[in-house]
Amino acid sequence: MIRIENISKSNSHRILYIEASAALNRGEKIGLVGPNGAGKTTLFRMITGQELPDEGQVSVEKHVSIGYFSQDVGEMEGRSAVTEVMDGAGPVSSVAAELRELEAAMVDPDRLDEMDEIIERYGEVQARYEELDGYGLESRAREVLAGLSFSQEMMDGDVGKLSGGWKMRVALARILLMRPDVMLLDEPSNHLDIESLIWLEQFLKGYDGALLMTSHDREFMNRIVNKIIEIDAGSLTTFSGDYGFYEQQRAQNEKQQQAQFERQQAMLAKEIKFIERFKARASHAAQVQSRVKKLDKIERVEPPRRRQTVMFEFQPAPRSGEDVVNLKNVDKAYGSRTIYKDFSFLIRRKERWCVMGVNGAGKSTLLKLVAGAANPDVGSVTIGASVKVGYFAQHAMDLLDGDLTVFEWLEQEFPRAGQGPLRTLAGCFGFSGDDVEKKCRVLSGGEKARLVMAAMLFDPPNFLILDEPTNHLDLDTKEMLIKALADYEGTMLFVSHDRHFLGALSNRVLELNGDDVHQYPGGYMEYVAQSGHEAPGLAS
Incomplete structure (x- = not known):
C-alpha cells in the first residue's frame, strides 16, 4: 500500500534519512520507533505529501485513503x-x-x-x-x-x-x-486516561486497515502492533513482532555485531603486528605485500550503534517517620459537586500507592490535598515527622524562569552542585549537548516536564507525589525513570495511565469510584488479578 524507497532527507543541517527503505502492507499494524528528533513525524509528513524526500520516493497505491492524526490539531471552535x-x-x-x-x-x-x-x-x-x-x-x-x-x-x-x-x-x-484504508497515528496515547487507552486498544485491534503509529506507551504498543520499524542513524530497519520482541532482537543483534567486530579487530591486530614486524625484511616482502592487499580488501565490521542512555541514580533521601500522611474524616467539594465525604486514608513509610479512578473521581484532588496545594472543607490532613515532600504536577512547569537556559536554571536551583553532576542530570532527562543552552521559554511541554522532574529528583524528597509523571516522556527516558524509582527508598503516591509504570512501581492500590473506596494491599498487577479489570471504569 505504501512504499518508502531509498529516501534521503535533511532538515536544518541535520541528516534524518540516508537511502532508507520500508513498506506498509495491507492489514499490517506497525509501530514506528526511534529517539526524539530521529524523524518519525517527518516520515508521516512525507507519506501524506506534506513534505518531499530530498532523494528517493514515497509511493501510495491509487485510491488508498489515509487518515493522519498529529499533535498539531489546529483551531477548533464554534x-x-x-x-x-x-x-x-x-x-x-x-x-x-x-x-x-x-x-x-x-x-x-x-x-x-x-x-x-x-x-x-x-x-x-x-x-x-x-x-x-x-x-x-x-x-x-x-x-x-x-x-x-x-x-x-x-x-x-x-x-x-x-x-x-x-x-x-x-x-x-x-x-x-x-x-480510512491507512491510519497514521502520531502519539495517539498522549492525553488519554487509562480507560480511553484500553478502549482505543480494542478499537485498533478490530480495525481492518493498515496502521503506522508512534507511542511512548510500551504496553499500548505491545498489544496492537505486529511489526516494528526502527529509525536509527538515518536507516529504517523492520522487525517482525511487537515492541518487546523488537527490544530482545535489537539486543541480540547488537551482541552478535559486537562479537563479530571484536573477532575482526583481533584478526586485524594480528595481521598488522605481522606486517609491522617483517616489513623491513626482504625475505618476507612477498608475504607482507600479500597481507597488506588482503587487509585492503576486507570489509570492515562496524561496532554496533548504541543509543546513549544515561542511568540516573538517586542520592539517598533522609528517612521519614513511619506515618507519612494521615487523612482523617475529610470532606471536599467543588461547588455542588462532592469529591470526598468523610474520607480517611493513611500512608506509611515505603508504601507506593497508585491511585485509580475514572475521570472526576478525585485522583488529582487527593494528590493536591496531600501535597498541601488544596485544603479539605472538613477534616484534617497531617504530614508525619521528618517528611520531605516532592510534588510533581502540571502547574509545576510554571515555576521555570523563561529568561534562563536549562543549565542556568539548574545552577540557580542547586548553586552548590558542580557542573559535572548537573550536566549528567540534564543528560539523563534528555538535555544533552547544546540542549542545555535552550531558554526555558522555548521548551516544549514535554521538555519543561522533564526539567522540573530532574530538579525534583536531584535533591530527592522522602515522599514523592506524582501526577501523571510519564506524560511526554519518550520510551527510553520513561524506562530510565522506572529503573531509578525502583531503587528509590522513600514513599510514593502517584497517578499514571501507563500500565508498565504502574506495574513496575506500585505496591498498594487505592481505587476511587464515587462513594466506593477500595484499598488493595498488592501492586497494580495484583489489583488487576483481584478486581478483574485494568481500570475502574471498565467492566470485569
Whole structure:
C-alpha cells in the first residue's frame, strides 16, 4: 500500500534519512520507533505529501485513503464536538451541515414565504443523508467520543471551550470515525486516561486497515502492533513482532555485531603486528605485500550503534517517620459537586500507592490535598515527622524562569552542585549537548516536564507525589525513570495511565469510584488479578 524507497532527507543541517527503505502492507499494524528528533513525524509528513524526500520516493497505491492524526490539531471552535468529529467523515458531513441549515430555516419566521422550497429541499437532502447512513454516523461518532471518555454534555458543547488535551481527543476521534484504508497515528496515547487507552486498544485491534503509529506507551504498543520499524542513524530497519520482541532482537543483534567486530579487530591486530614486524625484511616482502592487499580488501565490521542512555541514580533521601500522611474524616467539594465525604486514608513509610479512578473521581484532588496545594472543607490532613515532600504536577512547569537556559536554571536551583553532576542530570532527562543552552521559554511541554522532574529528583524528597509523571516522556527516558524509582527508598503516591509504570512501581492500590473506596494491599498487577479489570471504569 505504501512504499518508502531509498529516501534521503535533511532538515536544518541535520541528516534524518540516508537511502532508507520500508513498506506498509495491507492489514499490517506497525509501530514506528526511534529517539526524539530521529524523524518519525517527518516520515508521516512525507507519506501524506506534506513534505518531499530530498532523494528517493514515497509511493501510495491509487485510491488508498489515509487518515493522519498529529499533535498539531489546529483551531477548533464554534461547533459541537460531535459535529467536529462527523466533519471528518467525508461527503456526509457537508450533507449534514445543509440539513442543519434547512432545519433552522424551517423555524425562521422571516423565511415563511420560502417554506415550500425549503421543505422540498429538506426532503431531497434528508434522502441523501439517509443514503449515506448519516443518522448512523452520528451514533457512531458519539460511540467513539464515549470511548474516549466524553460525557454527553461535552459532546454537544462548544469544542472551543475544551482544553488542548480534549481537543486532541476530538481530532483523534475524527480519524477513528473516518476508518480510512491507512491510519497514521502520531502519539495517539498522549492525553488519554487509562480507560480511553484500553478502549482505543480494542478499537485498533478490530480495525481492518493498515496502521503506522508512534507511542511512548510500551504496553499500548505491545498489544496492537505486529511489526516494528526502527529509525536509527538515518536507516529504517523492520522487525517482525511487537515492541518487546523488537527490544530482545535489537539486543541480540547488537551482541552478535559486537562479537563479530571484536573477532575482526583481533584478526586485524594480528595481521598488522605481522606486517609491522617483517616489513623491513626482504625475505618476507612477498608475504607482507600479500597481507597488506588482503587487509585492503576486507570489509570492515562496524561496532554496533548504541543509543546513549544515561542511568540516573538517586542520592539517598533522609528517612521519614513511619506515618507519612494521615487523612482523617475529610470532606471536599467543588461547588455542588462532592469529591470526598468523610474520607480517611493513611500512608506509611515505603508504601507506593497508585491511585485509580475514572475521570472526576478525585485522583488529582487527593494528590493536591496531600501535597498541601488544596485544603479539605472538613477534616484534617497531617504530614508525619521528618517528611520531605516532592510534588510533581502540571502547574509545576510554571515555576521555570523563561529568561534562563536549562543549565542556568539548574545552577540557580542547586548553586552548590558542580557542573559535572548537573550536566549528567540534564543528560539523563534528555538535555544533552547544546540542549542545555535552550531558554526555558522555548521548551516544549514535554521538555519543561522533564526539567522540573530532574530538579525534583536531584535533591530527592522522602515522599514523592506524582501526577501523571510519564506524560511526554519518550520510551527510553520513561524506562530510565522506572529503573531509578525502583531503587528509590522513600514513599510514593502517584497517578499514571501507563500500565508498565504502574506495574513496575506500585505496591498498594487505592481505587476511587464515587462513594466506593477500595484499598488493595498488592501492586497494580495484583489489583488487576483481584478486581478483574485494568481500570475502574471498565467492566470485569
